[in-house]
Amino acid sequence: MRMRRLFSPLLMMALLSLAFFSCDKLKGFEIKLTATPSEIPAGGYEYAEIQAVLKKSNKPYKNGTIEFETTGGSFSNVEDVTQTSVATDENGIATVRLYSARIQGAAVVKASYYNDQTGESAEATVNITFGPPSNASLPLAGNFQLNCDYVNVGGFVSPKPDVRMNCQVSARNRNGASIPPESLPLTFQAEAGDLSAETDSWGTFKVVYKVRGGNPAPADVAPLSGEPSRACGGLTCNPRDGLVTLLAVTRGAERFTDRNANNQYDDGEPFDDLPEPFLDVNDNGVRDNEEWFFDSNGDGQWNDANGNYDDDTMISAMFKLVWTGIPEENETAAWITYSPNNTSLPQAGSLTVRVKLVDKNLNPVAAFSAASSALNFREYYYALAPTQPSSSPGTFSLDNFNAIEMDANWRFLSYNENATEYSCVFVDTAPQSTDSSPWRLSLDATLSPGPEGEYAQFNTYEYAFSQQISGTIQ
Secondary structure, three states: OHHHHHHHHHHHHHHHHHHHHHHHHHOOEEEEEEEEOOEEEOOOOOEEEEEEEEEEOOEEOOOOEEEEEEOOOEOOOOOOOOEEEEEOOOOOEEEEEEEOOOOOEEEEEEEEEEOOOOOOEEEEEEEEEEEOOOHHHOEEEEEEEEEEOOOEEOOOOOOOOEOEEEEEEEEEEOOOOEOOHHHOOOEEEEOOEEEEEEEOOOOOEEEEEEEEEEEOOOOOOOOOOOOOOEEEOOEEEOHHHHEEEEEEEEEEEOOEOOOOOOOOOOOOOOEOOOOOOEOOOOOOOOOOOOOOEOOOOOOOOOOOOOOOOOOOEEEEEEEEEEEOOOOOEOOOOEEEEEEOOOOEEOOOOEEEEEEEOEOOOOOEOOOOHHHOOEEEEEEOOOOEEEOOOOOOOOEEEOOOOOOEEEOOOOOEEEEOHHHHEEEEEEEEOOOOOOOOEEEEEEEEEEEOOOOOOOOOEOOOEEEEOOOOEEEEEO
């Protein structure tokens, strides 16, 4: 009885060891899947290493093909790759890089293995988060920019047109890497009209400016030194009365001069000390009462530059365009002049006609070459022939421009008076003739308040100057 009691525990231990050894030998394939790190900034320029360890019977399995698949992000930084395969090394390890999606969100990565000979398989999943930018990947002020396709729209044309145009937000971090704008937290403001982000039917991120919506009109402002002005309707009109400020705000870092090239700010290095972003509707470069601002620190009031370098703050990008109306025919706005003043021209003589094409605020009227906007000089009796421009005498194709010149910080520098003037020389069509010939000249324009496109909700219009010039060739 004593021997049986002593033998039983030993027998039990042996049987258990044999059972564990047999189970281990019979164990099939398994995958252990990890992601390092498990959260990366959205934008497509940072990645996580996805590592799959393939084992059979608890031993590394070499040359097994692991199929990787992801619900977000890409296994390539140059194209959209959501599936790829990698063979395991001698340690049973297969590794891929998963680059973040362009927008914040999450993804599930699956790794799977299938053995053709035995029919055995294994799979595992891991979760990845595409979060906000890290401090090192934030855009630098100055490397965050807002641009739009056009600088002049017919916002003052009546009835008010439904104009849409594309704008672009661009950003780069301190390493110079481009940051997709859809990965950034963006806030938009417009002095007039509406600036916003949207995704089209193809899933493409866009920033769009619309004349309709938002504030009804740009602010009426006093003229600055060097800015032309005129009396109009009891007011003083000047070009900046049509100037519209657009603003984009995002999380970023102040720009600095990296003197020691270590790619980070060090005490003593010069930097741009920024105030909280604001919408500069009166174009004076400083924040005035009632102007919108982004409350970066949440204290309920606007704060100027703080004297400290901020590597995580709110930064802004600005763009300015003009709203314009129809030509304002007036001796102080849109006008026609000619020389010589005597309209009785000699045989083989010539006439130079000048026209200024502006709206009530002295801004060039909205025009788009793609919409066939043009200024036309017409002579009814064919006694005089236009000679400019050489490509199409008498017809000046009009493009989109703004005559207000601004510095790099969008502050007013000057106004280009000559940009809105057009000149055409007319010559006698029958210089050898001795007969007296009458002539009569008029000007008109075909204009468009916005660019053509599938969302355009407006019409081009014709404008004819009431003033005409007539005379004779003696």
